Amino acid sequence: MAYKPISSYGIIGDTHTAALVGLDGSIDWLCLPHFDSPSVFAALLDHRRGGHFSIAPARSDVTHRQLYWPDTNVLVTRFLSADGVGEITDYMPITRPDHRHGHHNLVRRVQAARGTVGFELACYPAFNYARDLHATDVSDGGARFRSRSLWLALRSSVPLHRDGDGVRASFTLQEGQTAVFVLEELPPGATAVAPMQPDEAHELFLETVEYWRRWLARCTYSGRWREMVQRAALTLKLLTFAPTGAIVAAATTSLPEHPGGVRNWDYRYTWMRDAAFTVYALLRIGFSEEAEQFMAWLQARCHEPEPDGSLQSVYGIDGRHVLPEETLDHLEGYRGSRPVRIGNAAHEQLQLDIYGEILDAVYLYNKYGAQISYDLWASLRTLVNWVCENWDRPDDGIWEMRGGRQHFVYSKLMCWVALDRALRLADKRSFPADRQRWLAVRDAIYEDIMERGWDHRRQAFVQAYGKDTLDAANLIMPLVFFVAPNDPRMLRTLDAILRPTGNGGLFSNGQVFRYDVARTADGLPGQEGTFNICTFWLVEALTRAGRHDPARLDEARLLFERMLGYANHLGLFAEETGPSGEMLGNFPQAFTHIALISAAFNLDRALGATSFTR
Numbered sequence: 001m002a003y004k005p006i007s008s009y010g011i012i013g014d015t016h017t018a019a020l021v022g023l024d025g026s027i028d029w030l031c032l033p034h035f036d037s038p039s040v041f042a043a044l045l046d047h048r049r050g051g052h053f054s055i056a057p058a059r060s061d062v063t064h065r066q067l068y069w070p071d072t073n074v075l076v077t078r079f080l081s082a083d084g085v086g087e088i089t090d091y092m093p094i095t096r097p098d099h100r101h102g103h104h105n106l107v108r109r110v111q112a113a114r115g116t117v118g119f120e121l122a123c124y125p126a127f128n129y130a131r132d133l134h135a136t137d138v139s140d141g142g143a144r145f146r147s148r149s150l151w152l153a154l155r156s157s158v159p160l161h162r163d164g165d166g167v168r169a170s171f172t173l174q175e176g177q178t179a180v181f182v183l184e185e186l187p188p189g190a191t192a193v194a195p196m197q198p199d200e201a202h203e204l205f206l207e208t209v210e211y212w213r214r215w216l217a218r219c220t221y222s223g224r225w226r227e228m229v230q231r232a233a234l235t236l237k238l239l240t241f242a243p244t245g246a247i248v249a250a251a252t253t254s255l256p257e258h259p260g261g262v263r264n265w266d267y268r269y270t271w272m273r274d275a276a277f278t279v280y281a282l283l284r285i286g287f288s289e290e291a292e293q294f295m296a297w298l299q300a301r302c303h304e305p306e307p308d309g310s311l312q313s314v315y316g317i318d319g320r321h322v323l324p325e326e327t328l329d330h331l332e333g334y335r336g337s338r339p340v341r342i343g344n345a346a347h348e349q350l351q352l353d354i355y356g357e358i359l360d361a362v363y364l365y366n367k368y369g370a371q372i373s374y375d376l377w378a379s380l381r382t383l384v385n386w387v388c389e390n391w392d393r394p395d396d397g398i399w400e401m402r403g404g405r406q407h408f409v410y411s412k413l414m415c416w417v418a419l420d421r422a423l424r425l426a427d428k429r430s431f432p433a434d435r436q437r438w439l440a441v442r443d444a445i446y447e448d449i450m451e452r453g454w455d456h457r458r459q460a461f462v463q464a465y466g467k468d469t470l471d472a473a474n475l476i477m478p479l480v481f482f483v484a485p486n487d488p489r490m491l492r493t494l495d496a497i498l499r500p501t502g503n504g505g506l507f508s509n510g511q512v513f514r515y516d517v518a519r520t521a522d523g524l525p526g527q528e529g530t531f532n533i534c535t536f537w538l539v540e541a542l543t544r545a546g547r548h549d550p551a552r553l554d555e556a557r558l559l560f561e562r563m564l565g566y567a568n569h570l571g572l573f574a575e576e577t578g579p580s581g582e583m584l585g586n587f588p589q590a591f592t593h594i595a596l597i598s599a600a601f602n603l604d605r606a607l608g609a610t611s612f613t614r
Helices: 198-216 226-238 272-284 288-302 354-368 375-388 409-430 435-452 473-478 488-497 532-545 550-564 589-607
Strands: 009-013 018-022 026-031 039-040 052-057 063-068 075-081 085-089 106-115 117-124 134-139 142-147 149-155 161-163 166-173 178-186
Touching: 009 075, 009 085, 009 226, 039 473, 052 075, 052 106, 085 117, 085 198, 106 117, 106 166, 106 198, 117 178, 134 161, 134 166, 149 488, 166 178, 178 198, 198 226, 226 272, 226 589, 272 288, 272 354, 272 589, 288 354, 288 375, 354 409, 375 409, 409 435, 409 473, 473 488, 473 532, 488 532, 532 550, 532 589, 550 589
Parallel strands: none
Antiparallel strands: 009 018, 018 026, 026 039, 026 052, 052 117, 063 075, 075 085, 085 106, 106 178, 117 166, 134 142, 142 149, 149 178, 161 166
């Protein structure tokens, strides 16, 4: 078993956790019971000891296909060979209210669609990131895997044979025959493992398909890129933690930004910076319920300030504040990319941009969702006053650099957004506020950015005061109405970013780097790929500028449709794209899919299809 490209995976889930299924039929990543729980299968990070659950044809000369059942997150992996056609249907049923146990089921229906197909099964759990030993028991109905912290059952309709601490099976299906395998949690002490009958598995399949189709039917987007937008929406729903409404940044940890490098981070948490983008994307395509749930999670965090009155940049999906970062030195990392990290030290950083993103999210929700409460306003007012007192501090920035704090232009910009949206909310709802102070600080930030964030030599907004390097985060300026999209300074910044990387820009063959790694002291060695979200931000900036310049609009559409071609075979995106077009970084990346939805909606509107005002 070797490492597969990141792009070769599909994702399934039950809005509590998610599994990655490869084109070869192997589940190489699964954490139970939640996204941020320790892994059970982690071959993605160590193909020898990480653990996996594979089902594949016995013969090796097969052609692989993978697709989602239409309008769902049910995944079909198909194998075409001279013997016939075999397929695996993978899905995780959404919780039934009457289920006390087993609601984190992973169902694998294996069928011979044509001919006679032989299969090999291998299931080797590796509990707690392959740190905990476990016992394996095999019975007529399947197998039990018992570790100190988690018990699992593999219910099987074919005989299993113990192989070390895992199980194997060989079986042959005639055309039309089905074998069913179900991996599920067991309560400690449980003894019985009974196979799931094909009829029961089919019923669960139909229920799961109906759930996803009913959910997707609420999507109001009907524009030019409907299929990609709907897949992005389905992916965001998969990355949602149902008990709290939080959305994880990605389903994985430590997939590298450069193979063999050290830029490997745990993204199974929820970042405050994603707030406005998330709420905006959900509201604009009709998912007001999900926006409301996310707002409830966000509101809870606003009521939990740190002792100095600030908020953290990132929290656990259950709202916990402490996310200690540690390295798993016993795992070799994806393609040798060490260290493998769990936890994220970014929760200790100062990121001033989060306040603008929070206030923008609340402003949008109050305008297009439901009116906010006075209690939330009271917490927000305290945060805005904190911004008034702290906006001029250096911070660690949106990209969470570890090279020391600076006066990042994007951080100042979002502090301006915090004041601007707070003033709008106060006026819209007649909330009590220190309007004169807020107005004075907002204007002071504006002047400060224009004076110190603009580089006259480069004719562009730069990354940080006193630097001459660019930052793709500044593409957000017209999106948050800091400047007009056709303001000369914004147009020149666009032109500067669009220059090739070898000529001082951030542009490379239709895609955008977030900043120039070679010239930016971010505290880390090595390289990284182009940032997918930044490419979608460029599309939006060009789209807005294109309302005054049709050539910019044509350029935006070309870039957008070209970028869609970098999705994998299922329409999924990782965080970055490497120099040979390979996917890099954690996968699938929520932020990328959020930006895709936003870019698709605004570009479609600019081309004359829909209407939506911010």
